[in-house]
Amino acid sequence: MIRELDMADSDAAIKVLRLERRAYAVEAQIIGSMALPPLRDTVDTLQQCGERFFGYFRDGRLVGAIAYERDGQALHLCRLIVAPDCFRQGIASALLDFVIKQETPISEIIATTGSRNVPAVRFYERHGFYATERIQTPEEIELTTFVKEI
Template sequence: MIKEIDITDPKFAEEVLDVQIPSYKVEAELIDFYDIPPLRDTVITLQRCGETFYGCYVDGELGGVISIKVEEELIDIHRLMVYPKHFRKGIAGRLLDFVESYGEGDETLIVSTGSKNAPAVHFYEKSGFVKIGEMTVMEGLSITSFEKKRK
């Protein structure tokens, strides 16, 4: 079941962090860069981020989370994370499908991930996203951006 998460509630923000930290630790290992911003988040920074969060629950447990910001005809996916014990169960795909059904249907979706995160890069390409750029953020860290137009 996918439902919106009230990130302003500290209890729910803590649940999101309980998924986010282990999920992004896996990404940090994949890209060999351990100072990624999601690993520094706190309940307060999540509550102030301005993103809308949706969670996928598996047997009553939060198994994955997606967060977005919507501006006019753009859906910006800020986070897509799955708790490691729930990897390869289709949760990321379900969350992405949920967000793709969001809005009026003509928005463009955008997302970025670590360029060395091969599973995420493959996931977005398989999901119909097109690579639109790659940027070196600092030595040892590059980010690949993708978009998908809905019409």
């Protein structure tokens, strides 16, 4: 079941933070850098980020989350998180599909991931995204921006 998360509720923010740390620790291993900015998030930074959050629950447990910001007709995916023990079970796809249906009308979705995060790159490509640019962060992490036109 997917439902909106009220990040003003500290319990919800704590659950997202725990999920985020587990998921981004896997990405950090894949890309070879523990300097990923989401690994420095706190309950406060999650509550103050201004993103809209939805969670995927299985048996009452938060196993996935998506967060985004809307800018006119563009949707900027800020986070797409899945519990490591639930990888490759369709959760990320379900969250992405849910948001696309939730936020109509939109003309494009923009997402960024570590260029060396092959599973994430393949995920976006499978869902019709194409790479538009690569950037280097101050933490020396190469990121690829993907766009999907709707």
